[in-house]
Amino acid sequence: MTRIAGVAGQPIGHSLSPLIHGAWIAAAGLNARYDAFEPADETGFAALAQRVRAGDLAGLNVTAPFKAAAFALADGVSDTARRCGSANLLIRRDGVLWADSTDGRGLSAALAEQAPGLDLAEAPVVVLGAGGAARAAVAALIEAGARVTVVNRTLDRAEALAADLGAAVGDSDSARRAGLIVNALSAAPTLDMTALRPDAVLMDMSYRPVMTPFLAAGRARGLITVDGLAMLIGQARPSFEAFFGVAPPAIDVRTLALEAAS
Template sequence: MHYKLGLIGFPVKHSLSPWIHRQFLKKAGLAGDYAIVEIAPGDSFEQKLQQIKHSQFDGFNVTVPYKKQIMPYLDQLDDNAKAIGAVNTVVQKDGKWIGYNTDGMGYITSLKQHYPSIFQNQACRILLIGAGGAARGLFFGLTTAGFTRVDIANRTLSSAETIAELGKKETNTAIMTLEEAEKQLHQYDLIIQTTNVGMKPNADDMILSLDQVGKNTIVSDIVYQPIETKFLHQAKQKGADVLYGHVMLLYQAQYAFELWTSQRVPAHDMEQDLKTVLGGR
């Protein structure tokens, strides 16, 4: 079998997903390739999807701005994707398209790889910064993993409130403004920046100051270009531990690859290689 895989989104020309999945194919000893299908805002989304269907892709990833837009075109949704309200992976099975979301699982795996001890205290305090699609996936992943205190800070409180509704009975979530969060950072064990603030070419931007962050707090940023964002750089200066965005990227891709091929390839040994590839960009 020759796997035909790909990525849809915009802009995605510089995505690292092709490099990651070609490495996975090689590791698994499978034939196949991973293509980029850029769908510009002026293109007909429906027409592009028809072309993908006729091209008989075995599966593809979905990134911004189409994680929600893709959903009505799918034949079936995994329960997690349905709850999160966003899809980042589509599997073709018996001519049907099935939607999944691997963001939360990918983040949890990256956290387990680097800071396993945090899972020993599931009542620890976690703060999500931002309330977009990524925050939804991470909130769902964290609460599904058993963490019971996950707060959300965002400019628009109503967006954060809709994410809080994903919580379980035992989940406690406080909603606050970015200004309020900035003053309370010392209270948190894990802080996760889930927006695209600080991404190249705006690498000098920060969503909030980390002046109040506690020593040994884990500070995480899902942005991976640059590898060390200004947010993570300031966290390190304050004595915090950091978790890089490219690590989450790698592990969410690992889950997607498993959905397509039923093979779980080891990814931990790829972290440094991915960092090297990123560093050259």
């Protein structure tokens, strides 16, 4: 019987997850499939989640705007998902719907791959934004030992996130002192690149385009940049293993994804 997993979001046509997981499935020779699902609303998403609970689907990756719903619908949640207050992974575990978040592992994997010289222990880090992506980033960075400051246009949202996870709240000047700046906003932030530390690392959690205007401006300044595609692949690896019970094969999915995104 074909084992089916997938990704759910609205919209979902931009997602590279089916390409990445499909390449791994083919390389591993699995009788499996990874589909894209686009439920119209939370009711439609809840029906998909029920298919995971029933064992009809091996699991789901979850993207905007359903990450909070995934967390709320689950019968059990990991400590990581609880800290994030959202989930990007639903699987059936011990007969119940289980929620986890692999975004933090994806962020850590991307930093290790593209900024290997960065030591997060006690490092001053600024996260731009206060939504679900920012929350996952802050949780992972604090767990890695970084001193995280949240900067967001809406102050009360930044304060709520910081209070929940043990971060600080800052303003646009906070970026000047940061060793790592993570953009978790959907739009490009307005930062004066010339005011940043010459050894600062810039990371963008978005991967459409892979070289975002934020990263392009940083690279023009000579800064190390870390892209959202590396994070996407990093979070996909533990998801694939959770769905199909095997580690993803060691193939170059990044090149495939770059070709598809160009």
